[in-house]
Amino acid sequence: MKVYAIKRVLGLIPTIFVIISISFAMLHLAPGDPFSSERPIPPEVRANLEAKYGLDKSPVIQYFNYVGRLLHGDLGLSIFYKDYTVTEYILKSLPTSLTLGGLAMVLALSLGVTVGVLAALFKNTYIDYSLMGIAITGISIPLFVIGPVLQYVFALKLGLLPTSGWLSSINGWSAVIMPVVTLAFIYFAEIARITRGSILEVLKSDYIRTARAKGLSTRVVVVRHTLKGGLLPIVSFMGPTLASILTGSVVVEQIFRVPGIGRYFVESALHRDYFLLLGIVVIYAALLVVFNLIVDLLYVFLDPRIDYK
Amino acid sequence: MSNNGNILEINNLKTYFNTEDGVVKAVDGVSISLKPGELIGIVGESGSGKSITAMTIMGLLPSGTANIDSGEVLFDGKDLLKASEREMQRVRGGDIAMIFQDPMTSLNPFLRISTQMIETIVLHQNVKRKEAREIAIKSLEMVGIPDPVKVVDSYPHQFSGGMRQRVMIAMALSCNPKILIADEPTTALDVTIQAQIIDLLKALSADLGTSIIMISHDLGVIAGLCDRICVMYAGKIVEESCAVDLFKEPYHPYTQGLIASVPRVDMDVTARLISIEGQPPNLLNLPKGCAFYDRCPKRMDICRDKLPESKVLKVSEAGDAHRVACWLYDEKGGSHE
Numbered sequence: 001m002k003v004y005a006i007k008r009v010l011g012l013i014p015t016i017f018v019i020i021s022i023s024f025a026m027l028h029l030a031p032g033d034p035f036s037s038e039r040p041i042p043p044e045v046r047a048n049l050e051a052k053y054g055l056d057k058s059p060v061i062q063y064f065n066y067v068g069r070l071l072h073g074d075l076g077l078s079i080f081y082k083d084y085t086v087t088e089y090i091l092k093s094l095p096t097s098l099t100l101g102g103l104a105m106v107l108a109l110s111l112g113v114t115v116g117v118l119a120a121l122f123k124n125t126y127i128d129y130s131l132m133g134i135a136i137t138g139i140s141i142p143l144f145v146i147g148p149v150l151q152y153v154f155a156l157k158l159g160l161l162p163t164s165g166w167l168s169s170i171n172g173w174s175a176v177i178m179p180v181v182t183l184a185f186i187y188f189a190e191i192a193r194i195t196r197g198s199i200l201e202v203l204k205s206d207y208i209r210t211a212r213a214k215g216l217s218t219r220v221v222v223v224r225h226t227l228k229g230g231l232l233p234i235v236s237f238m239g240p241t242l243a244s245i246l247t248g249s250v251v252v253e254q255i256f257r258v259p260g261i262g263r264y265f266v267e268s269a270l271h272r273d274y275f276l277l278l279g280i281v282v283i284y285a286a287l288l289v290v291f292n293l294i295v296d297l298l299y300v301f302l303d304p305r306i307d308y309k
Numbered sequence: 310m311s312n313n314g315n316i317l318e319i320n321n322l323k324t325y326f327n328t329e330d331g332v333v334k335a336v337d338g339v340s341i342s343l344k345p346g347e348l349i350g351i352v353g354e355s356g357s358g359k360s361i362t363a364m365t366i367m368g369l370l371p372s373g374t375a376n377i378d379s380g381e382v383l384f385d386g387k388d389l390l391k392a393s394e395r396e397m398q399r400v401r402g403g404d405i406a407m408i409f410q411d412p413m414t415s416l417n418p419f420l421r422i423s424t425q426m427i428e429t430i431v432l433h434q435n436v437k438r439k440e441a442r443e444i445a446i447k448s449l450e451m452v453g454i455p456d457p458v459k460v461v462d463s464y465p466h467q468f469s470g471g472m473r474q475r476v477m478i479a480m481a482l483s484c485n486p487k488i489l490i491a492d493e494p495t496t497a498l499d500v501t502i503q504a505q506i507i508d509l510l511k512a513l514s515a516d517l518g519t520s521i522i523m524i525s526h527d528l529g530v531i532a533g534l535c536d537r538i539c540v541m542y543a544g545k546i547v548e549e550s551c552a553v554d555l556f557k558e559p560y561h562p563y564t565q566g567l568i569a570s571v572p573r574v575d576m577d578v579t580a581r582l583i584s585i586e587g588q589p590p591n592l593l594n595l596p597k598g599c600a601f602y603d604r605c606p607k608r609m610d611i612c613r614d615k616l617p618e619s620k621v622l623k624v625s626e627a628g629d630a631h632r633v634a635c636w637l638y639d640e641k642g643g644s645h646e
Contacts, residue, residue, distance in 0.1 A: 124373075205414065206409060206411055206414040206415045207414060207415055207416055207417040207418070209369065209409065209415070210409060210415045210416065210417070210477075211417065212369055212401070213367055213369060213401055213402060213406070213407040213409075214401065214402035214406075214428075214429045214432070214480070215397075215398040215399060215400070215401035215402035215403055215429070215432060215433065216398070216402075216428065216429075216432065217398060220428070224420070224424075224428070225417050225420070228419040228420075229417075229418070229419050302419075303418075303419065304418070304419065304464040304466070305418055305464070305466045
């Protein structure tokens with residue numbers, strides 16, 4: 001197990017480098033560059049700028065320069081935002097995204113699992129139908145509809161919550177509620193559906209029949225015998241989902257003007273801000289592979305049949 | 310309420326399933342009685358209603374579709390069909406325990422053997438966990454699990470199929486049930502292990518005085534274990550007798566067919582195996598007369614039109630009645646053959 005874990009951790013490094021290399025290549029293959037805009041800049045100015053950011057060299061040399069700096073922990077300078085380094089932008093915005101994503105995840109998981117289990121236990125009753133109706137709605141309606149609807153109802157009509165923003169001295173935590181709920185909603189729906197299906201599958205299994213034949217109460221059958229096996233698919237689902245939910249949804253951050261990393265992701269792509277974009281990709285990639293690894297390792301503790309040798 | 314010294318008495322049990330296509334008469338008027346310490350076998354092919362009979366006794370039928378149309382299941386004189394869910398939880402695992410066909414999937418793969426055994430013992434025996442652990446270890450020892458102190462904390466996947474079925478038996482017997490229902494307990498095991506499990510069940514029943522209801526499609530398994538055998542066909546018991554008489558002199562054409570189709574070691578190896586022609590009837594639409602009519606080599610006109618009643622044809626010296634539901638035999642035991 002220890003050897004397996006070490007092997008997997010070492011395996012992360014090449015994975016991340018492959019992602020970086022492909023992203024780098026795609027950026028340079030795309031037409032245009034950071035300095036192409038509607039108003040052409042004089043060639044002398046352009047040459048100076050390119051020299052400043054090292055863009056005058058061939059793409060291969062640029063790549064090795066970038067990787068070399070990356071190995072020293074230097075993500076470079078943003079070309080568009082000139083006030084801070086890429087690292088500083090990420091450090092400034094990532095915690096906000098992590099808070100938004102983390103809260104949304106806790107909400108989605110706790111609600112999703114509860115609803116999924118209830119729907120499974122009351123299978124084919126009106127409880128099941130109404131809960132799953134909500135979940136299907138959640139999956140079908142896009143974020144950019146749910147968000148504005150919430151804003152319209154709770155901010156404009158009822159005046160209960162601020163329309164947008166984030167934690168601040170004026171609004172306190174009240175501005176956090178709507179972005180978190182909006183982001184949580186689709187994940188909640190997905191988790192509820194997976195939970196229901198998997199719990200139903202487990203309830204049909206032979207060992208549940210054994211548990212009932214032993215005279216255990218429904219509560220013990222569900223809590224002790226069903227949940228552990230029934231929630232395994234949720235754990236697998238959470239691996240890749242955690243990374244995307246923690247880095248925040250780009251759309252949710254836009255709708256509610258949350259100062260998270262998502263905004264920089266979109267804008268750096270629009271401006272072809274090579275270094276900021278690559279920096280954010282590195283962070284996404286790292287989170288993704290790390291969460292997937294954590295899930296794989298968690299399995300050992302959750303399913304006694306799995307033994308990595 | 311008199312129960313004639315029977316620990317379990319099933320009277321005219323009818324378990325039906327309501328489906329979209331109509332009512333499936335899975336168990337249709339079954340009566341079985343069981344004495345303390347008795348080993349009774351229910352034999353029949355898939356869909357004959359043997360497992361549904363067991364699940365009805367345990368009160369484990371799927372809610373919603375299953376419907377107990379009539380009948381009673383008297384355990385110690387008390388009708389289990391009228392018992393509350395709470396009372397049934399005390400009976401299940403405590404008074405009547407059950408083991409199942411596939412030991413590979415019947416134990417929870419996520420929980421240690423100890424957890425699964427102790428929870429049952431604590432539930433039914435009013436003991437502390439520590440004491441329950443001792444009982445669990447003793448039960449494992451009793452069923453022949455080597456080194457039970459060490460393996461009690463293992464997970465099910467660390468055992469072979471035969472060992473897992475032993476664990477199931479240990480778990481079922483750990484609360485000293487009066488009745489053990491074994492639903493095809495050896496079907497998923499290979500033949501040598503089958504024989505071991507049968508011997509184990511026999512020995513344990515003799516030691517502990519537990520009655521066993523053994524359900525199987527395999528006459529050989531039933532023959533090796535049971536005192537008395539009920540042959541089920543299409544939801545009904547067509548023949549019932551002590552084991553010796555049933556094999557020596559089967560009356561019902563279906564039983565005769567079953568016994569004839571068991572391959573024998575002394576058979577000509579080039580000969581084709583004997584089988585009963587045709588398929589069991591559709592339980593949704595049972596014929597008016599005998600359900601075996603279409604497949605019966607000795608059918609008569611009356612069989613198609615009238616359902617045969619179960620009659621006692623013979624009573625052995627030990628007092629065992631040999632009953633059969635077939636028009637070939639009249640009340641006095643004479644034959645039309």
